[in-house]
Amino acid sequence: MPHPSSLSKLKTQNSPLTTHAPMTTTPLVTLQKPKDISLNEIEAELSQIWHSQNGDKGTPAAIRATTFSMVVYEPEEFQQLLAILGFYKSPIDGVHGSATKEAVLAAQKSYGLRLTGRVDTETLAKLREEVARLPVDRLRVPNMDARGYTLSEAIAVQNPCRIITLSPIFGEDQGVTAQVSAYCPIEKTTSSGSLICCEYITLRGTKEALNRVSSMVSSLLIPGLPKFVWWKATPNPEQELFKKLEENCNCLILDSSYFSDPEAEFLKIQEMIESDTYVADLNWHRLSAWQELAASAFDPPERRVALSEIDRITIDYEKGNAAQALMFLGWFASRLNWQPGAYTETGGDYDLKHIHFTGTNGLAIAAELAAIPTADAGEIIGDLIGLRLTSTNLNADCCTILCSESTGCMRMEAGGSAQSCRTEQVTATNDQKAEFLLSQQLQRWGRDPLYEESLAVVAKILQLQKN
Amino acid sequence: MQLGTADMLPDPAKHRLVIEKPFGKDLTSAQALNQVVRKVCDEKQVYRIDHYLGKETVQNLMVFRFANAIFEPLWNRQYVDHLQITVAETVGLEGRAGYYETAGALRDMVQNHLMQLFCLSAMEPPNSLDADSIRNEKVKVLQATHIADIDHIENSAIRGQYTAGWRDGRMVPGYRDEDGASPGSTTPTYASLKLYIDNWRWKGVPIYMRTGKRMPKKVTEIAIQFKEVPFLMFQSASRQANPNVLALRIQPDEGISMRFEVKTPGTSLRTRSVDMDFRYDTAFGQANTDAYARLLVDCMLGDQTLFTRGDEVEASWRILTPLLNVWDAPAPPEVIPLYEAGSWGPIEAELLLNRDNRRWRRL
Incomplete structure (x- = not known):
């Protein structure tokens, strides 16, 4: 019989609640260290923890958080590829810190690739190719697999819950192994004192093996409580596991900044939304600063009337992923009731995309999306770096420029636009990590009509592109 | 000199001498x-005119600071992060090549207009409103002021010259193509400076100044940016650092605006920046008379308050001397950073502030 470890204080830490507002220090208590068990013992094992815990006198009662459950699908392909090839020695954890960056650089160096320290499409293709050459018995990842734990710590303090991490592994299909554990990140300061605890279930196996247990995974989602799925990969409606989870969850969370072909994925997401799946894109939240600033530029009443005069919009973004730029355009167009009419790509250094809309009263609107090559785009690719709203009606007081500190305002202000424009230099909120945005996403219930309406416009634009 | 020999200034009580800039071209001159002026008349007779001092908002600076109890306690290194003084013109050379080629932005604008704005914003409260009390304070603050890093001028002062660009939707020529300007001219049409004041009130607070021709807008303002709150409880909806800014606009739309945070409507505790705006013309109607007219009346009435004293002129030249030494040296045309006409100056000027994690206000 497992003996729950005594309530030893593992460590204290500041809550990663937000970067701005640290909470008071919170005890993080281990109820049950990660323990290997067989699949059919999972629920029994977890109830055992609670059972034995509450018989213990003299220590605060530990209570299972009845909030929600979340499945995290964490393929973490490239850390594993790097580990198999011997470049990466640290734990597989989905945290792309300095160790990961060094490993990527080492790999890029030895394969003669451009040294970016980032897994771009080129590097990923090369890593996959190298690993595919190895015999099956060499496909072992010797590193510690810490997937599920690092992430959970980051969100558990604010959102204690049941987290089920699915960790696909390489190599031979040897079925699925399970681990359960429990941590208590929050102590309630009531008279008796009680710990609020999270349960972690980690399942490992090859992709195929995980597909086979799809139904079992869905059954681990606590009935009656909200069910989230964080799919840290491109959505794949063909995959059995994805299908099952999509059917059984209340909200499917994605991050389009990871997509190598966001245009294609957006159309898939739009289909899912149309078939009534609640999809949340973490990348959407990266736009909020730009949305706020664009909106506040039209706060003064005298400018508000000029909003309908805007017929030129230019959006600059970090080259490599157009998702944020498209969503911003979709948002703006949906707010002003613009209908997409034509789409052209002129390419060039800036990969220019031109989209024509028709506004209310038949106003012809031209939008331009420009992919700006940046020296270092950081970990998140495709952040917005500039926005210009203008009108061909020179009397309209609507010209607005938002430009990020990272690239400055010169491109947007060139050609005389600085003269009539309300310009604001924006503190770059680049590289907002998915984990941080996730905890924001978890705070909200119900679908986000703004996102869905914006994506609907994006989908229309992308349909024009296809035709 | 000739006025003196012609015996036109014999009576210090009756005769007055009004001098228009430039008051020399460096400290020595x-x-x-x-010296020449003092030989023929008394300092009391001399009225060095700087029309900026005739503007309502400039005079109001003192009223604002010393007639209100709530601002002055904040007016120091404990609460102020930095000051930005901007004098931007949209015009180009306007046929003044002969003068401007030898002057440049530093002599044309900084030494006089910007320094006056600076003095009134930074000086200590005077003992009284008489001319010398005020001018003593101005001299005192000038004497405590120096270019931020004298050993590395390039980190504390940036010059620039405009190239061809846009004005009201039309192409305008670059400085070197203007009538009368030398094709290889290194005359700065833009200057930005970082200064420090070594006194109890301001030690460590950077003062940034900029002026230029062919800027996007004709605008003059003094902006006091306050320090951020020590602990941020509320998140700005736009995730921006939103410090409080007090902006004193001298033109256009003379007035004062204060930027502060408010809660955005709705259930979340998010904040957004808004401006509380006072405008002279809405409060008092179109009151501002011509600055020169006001100053000439003062001169006739014998009030020297709004005129520059000799030692004041010298003190402000002294601040700029290390800069003039470098910028006046003969140099190939490529040393001077360029900016497109109709833009806010060269990229180097942006970096001057970005290095300190600050940025110029976009006006």
């Missing part, structure tokens, strides 16, 4: 000029 200013000192020489002052």
Whole structure:
């Protein structure tokens, strides 16, 4: 019989609640260290923890958080590829810190690739190719697999819950192994004192093996409580596991900044939304600063009337992923009731995309999306770096420029636009990590009509592109 | 000199001498000029005119600071992060090549207009409103002021010259193509400076100044940016650092605006920046008379308050001397950073502030 470890204080830490507002220090208590068990013992094992815990006198009662459950699908392909090839020695954890960056650089160096320290499409293709050459018995990842734990710590303090991490592994299909554990990140300061605890279930196996247990995974989602799925990969409606989870969850969370072909994925997401799946894109939240600033530029009443005069919009973004730029355009167009009419790509250094809309009263609107090559785009690719709203009606007081500190305002202000424009230099909120945005996403219930309406416009634009 | 020999200034109580800028072209020539002037008349007779001092908002600076109890306690290194003084013109050379080629932005604008704005914003409260009390304080603050890093001028002062660009939707020529300007001219049409004041009130607070021709807008303002709150409880909806800014606009739309945070409507505790705006013309109607007219009346009434004293001129030249030494040296045309006409100056000027994690206000 497992003996729950005594309530030893593992460590204290500041809550990663937000970067701005640290909470008071919170005890993080281990109820049950990660323990290997067989699949059919999972629920029994977890109830055992609670059972034995509450018989213990003299220590605060530990209570299972009845909030929600979340499945995290964490393929973490490239850390594993790097580990198999011997470049990466640290734990597989989905945290792309300095160790990961060094490993990527080492790999890029030895394969003669451009040294970016980032897994771009080129590097990923090369890593996959190298690993595919190895015999099956060499496909072992010797590193510690810490997937599920690092992430959970980051969100558990604010959102204690049941987290089920699915960790696909390489190599031979040897079925699925399970681990359960429990941590208590929050102590309630009531008279008796009680710990609020999270349960972690980690399942490992090859992709195929995980597909086979799809139904079992869905059954681990606590009935009656909200069910989230964080799919840290491109959505794949063909995959059995994805299908099952999509059917059984209340909200499917994605991050389009990871997509190598966001245009294609957006159309898939739009289909899912149309078939009534609640999809949340973490990348959407990266736009909020730009949305706020664009909106506040039209706060003064005298400018508000000029909003309908805007017929030129230019959006600059970090080259490599157009998702944020498209969503911003979709948002703006949906707010002003613009209908997409034509789409052209002129390419060039800036990969220019031109989209024509028709506004209310038949106003012809031209939008331009420009992919700006940046020296270092950081970990998140495709952040917005500039926005210009203008009108061909020179009397309209609507010209607005938002430009990020990272690239400055010169491109947007060139050609005389600085003269009539309300310009604001924006503190770059680049590289907002998915984990941080996730905890924001978890705070909200119900679908986000703004996102869905914006994506609907994006989908229309992308349909024009296809035709 | 000729006025003196012609015996036109015999009575210090009756006869007055009004001098228009430039008051010399550097410290030495200013000192020489002052000597000449003092030889023929008394300092009490001399009215060095700087029309900026005739503007309502400039005079209001003192009223604002010393007639209100709530601002002055904040007016120091404990609460102020930095000051930005901007004098931007949209015009180009306007046929003044002969003068401007030898002057440049530093002599044309900084030494006089910007320094006056600076003095009134930074000086200590005067003992009284008489001319010398105020001018003593101005001299005192100038004497405590120096270019931020004298050993590395390039980190504390940036010059620039405009190239061809846009004005009201039309192409305008670059400085070197203007009538009368030398094709290889290194005359700065833009200057930005970082200054420090070594006194109890301001030690460590950077003062940034900029002026230029062919800027996007004709605008003059003094902006006091306050320090951020020590602990941020509320998140700005736009995730921006939103410090409080007090902006004193001298033109256009003379007035004062204060930027602060408010809660956005709705259930979340998010904040957004808004401006509380006072405008002279809405409060008092179109009151501002011509600055020169006001100053000439003062001169006739014998009030020297709004005129520059000789030692004041010298003190402000002294601040700029290390800069003039470098910028006046003969140099190939490519040393001077360029900016497109109709833009806010060269990229180097942006970096001047970005290095300190600050940025110029976009006006």
